[in-house]
Amino acid sequence: MPALFSEGFLLGLSTGFYCLSACLPLLAPYLMAEGKAVWEFNFHIFLQFLGGRFLAYMLFALLASLAGKAGQYALPLWLLPASMAACGLLMVFFAAARVSGGRGPCLLKKDLNPFFKRLPVALGFVTGISICPPFAAGFIRLLEMADVLKGFAYFGGFFGATSLFISPVLLGTPWLGSRANEIGRLTLLIAGLWYTVLGLKGLLV
Amino acid sequence: METTASPGRKAAAAGAFAALVFVPVLFFSSLIAGREISRLYALAWALFTAGTAYAIASTGRVSFYRRIFFSASALAFLVHFKLSLLNKVFEPSCFADTPFCHIAMAPYFLNYLYQQYLALMSGGWKLWGPLSLGAAWLFVTISIGRGWCAWACFYGGIDDGLSALPRRPLLKLGRWALKARELPAALLVFMMLVSLAYMLPVYCLWLCPFKLTGAFLDQEGCLKGAQYGLMFFALAALVLGPLLTKKRLFCSFLCPFAAWQAFWGRLNPFRISIDERNCTGCRSCATACPMSAISCAPGGKAEILAYCNLCGQCLEACPGRCHKYTVFGLELPALKGNMGRLVSAEHFFVFSALTVGAVFASLWAPAALRDVVKLWGAP
Numbered sequence: 315m316p317a318l319f320s321e322g323f324l325l326g327l328s329t330g331f332y333c334l335s336a337c338l339p340l341l342a343p344y345l346m347a348e349g350k351a352v353w354e355f356n357f358h359i360f361l362q363f364l365g366g367r368f369l370a371y372m373l374f375a376l377l378a379s380l381a382g383k384a385g386q387y388a389l390p391l392w393l394l395p396a397s398m399a400a401c402g403l404l405m406v407f408f409a410a411a412r413v414s415g416g417r418g419p420c421l422l423k424k425d426l427n428p429f430f431k432r433l434p435v436a437l438g439f440v441t442g443i444s445i446c447p448p449f450a451a452g453f454i455r456l457l458e459m460a461d462v463l464k465g466f467a468y469f470g471g472f473f474g475a476t477s478l479f480i481s482p483v484l485l486g487t488p489w490l491g492s493r494a495n496e497i498g499r500l501t502l503l504i505a506g507l508w509y510t511v512l513g514l515k516g517l518l519v
Numbered sequence: 520m521e522t523t524a525s526p527g528r529k530a531a532a533a534g535a536f537a538a539l540v541f542v543p544v545l546f547f548s549s550l551i552a553g554r555e556i557s558r559l560y561a562l563a564w565a566l567f568t569a570g571t572a573y574a575i576a577s578t579g580r581v582s583f584y585r586r587i588f589f590s591a592s593a594l595a596f597l598v599h600f601k602l603s604l605l606n607k608v609f610e611p612s613c614f615a616d617t618p619f620c621h622i623a624m625a626p627y628f629l630n631y632l633y634q635q636y637l638a639l640m641s642g643g644w645k646l647w648g649p650l651s652l653g654a655a656w657l658f659v660t661i662s663i664g665r666g667w668c669a670w671a672c673f674y675g676g677i678d679d680g681l682s683a684l685p686r687r688p689l690l691k692l693g694r695w696a697l698k699a700r701e702l703p704a705a706l707l708v709f710m711m712l713v714s715l716a717y718m719l720p721v722y723c724l725w726l727c728p729f730k731l732t733g734a735f736l737d738q739e740g741c742l743k744g745a746q747y748g749l750m751f752f753a754l755a756a757l758v759l760g761p762l763l764t765k766k767r768l769f770c771s772f773l774c775p776f777a778a779w780q781a782f783w784g785r786l787n788p789f790r791i792s793i794d795e796r797n798c799t800g801c802r803s804c805a806t807a808c809p810m811s812a813i814s815c816a817p818g819g820k821a822e823i824l825a826y827c828n829l830c831g832q833c834l835e836a837c838p839g840r841c842h843k844y845t846v847f848g849l850e851l852p853a854l855k856g857n858m859g860r861l862v863s864a865e866h867f868f869v870f871s872a873l874t875v876g877a878v879f880a881s882l883w884a885p886a887a888l889r890d891v892v893k894l895w896g897a898p
Contacts, residue, residue: 339712500705
């Protein structure tokens with residue numbers, strides 16, 4: 315099991331830059347929109363995002379291992395564009411409705427249900443299910459192994475290494491102000507529209 | 520600007536100021552354009568720039584004469600470079616290759632960093648080219664900062680010139696202008712991240728209105744259609760937008776380099792500051808500002824936003840003369856004498872901006888003049 319963890323970790327280390335570039339357009343605007351000039355607060359958002367991403371990875375580890383056991387060695391073609399569209403729609407919703415983890419949407423002017431305050435978790439989850447090339451490489455390895463526990467170990471290592479690459483995104487956040495929040499919200503909107511259009515195009519065309 | 524000096528002395532001071540601008544512009548213009556064409560064209564360009572400097576110094580109308588210079592520079596770029604793509608009469612001379620577009624520099628900044636990392640790791644030193652461009656950008660930013668967008672950008676001149684044509688705006692942007700004011704910064708962040716993620720020039724592919732070609736767009740029909748759609752949208756913002764609104768729509772709301780300079784421009788010491796004691800809150804400056812870079816602060820006073828590109832339009836629009844060029848918000852101590860009046864933040868800035876703008880335009884403006892002369896059949 316430690317060997318598989320190391321293997322996943324090494325895969326993450328060798329392909330971490332691609333994970334970083336794939337995750338940044340989602341995480342950076344969200345941190346800009348929601349972050350404060352308090353490092354701990356932003357770190358909390360980051361941890362929640364990683365938590366959501368971890369859940370998605372473990373879910374995929376489970377599904378891939380089960381699929382491998384069942385002899386199903388191919389991902390459905392609609393999965394990537396569908397996850398991309400889901401991710402984009404969520405980002406558009408956060409930005410357009412001004413939904414925030416800290417306060418209610420201005421459209422409603424009332425406190426949000428605590429369920430909705432787990433927004434970074436949701437964003438992390440949809441990021442995690444948006445398949446990037448390194449993720450696909452790990453996924454194929456899991457299909458071969460066809461063992462749930464081994465899959466968890468492998469993807470756990472992969473998750474740990476790729477998270478190291480994503481963490482520098484926190485460096486700029488202690489300087490976030492209200493202007494940066496507004497820029498982040500607009501960026502989130504644009505990035506959300508971008509991913510929605512690409513996802514829908516993949517589904518429909 | 521001081522207005523009590525006698526006309527003769529004022530003209531002499533303006534002449535001295537014009538000479539100060541003329542000398543470096545002639546030197547660098549001859550150096551740049553003289554490699555391929557007659558230095559007479561460089562001389563003509565330097566004289567035009569010096570004439571602009573003289574007009575500004577003698578009348579105090581910074582933005583009016585700046586706009587003539589700026590639009591002429593942009594027009595020269597269109598004549599020399601863009602038309603050379605279509606017609607062999609306009610042969611590209613000073614451009615051995617396609618000039619590197621400064622607007623593209625900002626959205627691909629992360630990609631450049633990645634390239635530098637690869638170059639460092641592989642020893643491929645030829646990939647360090649962007650560093651020389653980075654050094655040029657740093658020099659420009661320190662010397663004129665955000666003034667680049669109102670004095671030197673060869674695309675901004677189109678937007679600025681067109682925004683001066685209508686007497687009144689047909690469409691008023693109203694409060695939407697300030698609501699969408701952070702859009703270019705958002706576009707910049709988005710394009711930096713997506714360009715890195717896809718390793719693609721996303722701005723050039725999707726938004727640039729200046730490419731005027733579909734040659735390097737995606738081949739897939741659906742994507743290509745969307746890219747054409749956005750290109751024409753941006754072109755409409757560039758050409759029709761200023762004619763309808765009297766605002767520089769593309770530069771204000773779509774240009775990622777404007778946002779980039781708005782951020783880094785603080786390295787430059789020059790500012791436009793408002794004398795709050797005399798500001799009546801009439802909003803004449805906000806209405807006149809082509810970049811929608813003046814808002815109403817709490818208390819009704821005007822407030823200059825980070826997107827101000829030091830064009831000087833508000834100086835002429837303010838009935839109370841509350842706006843002035845400053846150095847980090849401070850005025851320079853007033854000196855006596857004819858030449859003493861040249862020692863002001865305004866003159867220092869106009870000198871820097873005109874010189875940098877004219878030297879940069881030496882890449883195409885003298886050659887454009889040559890093209891026009893050639894077109895008319897002169898020897």
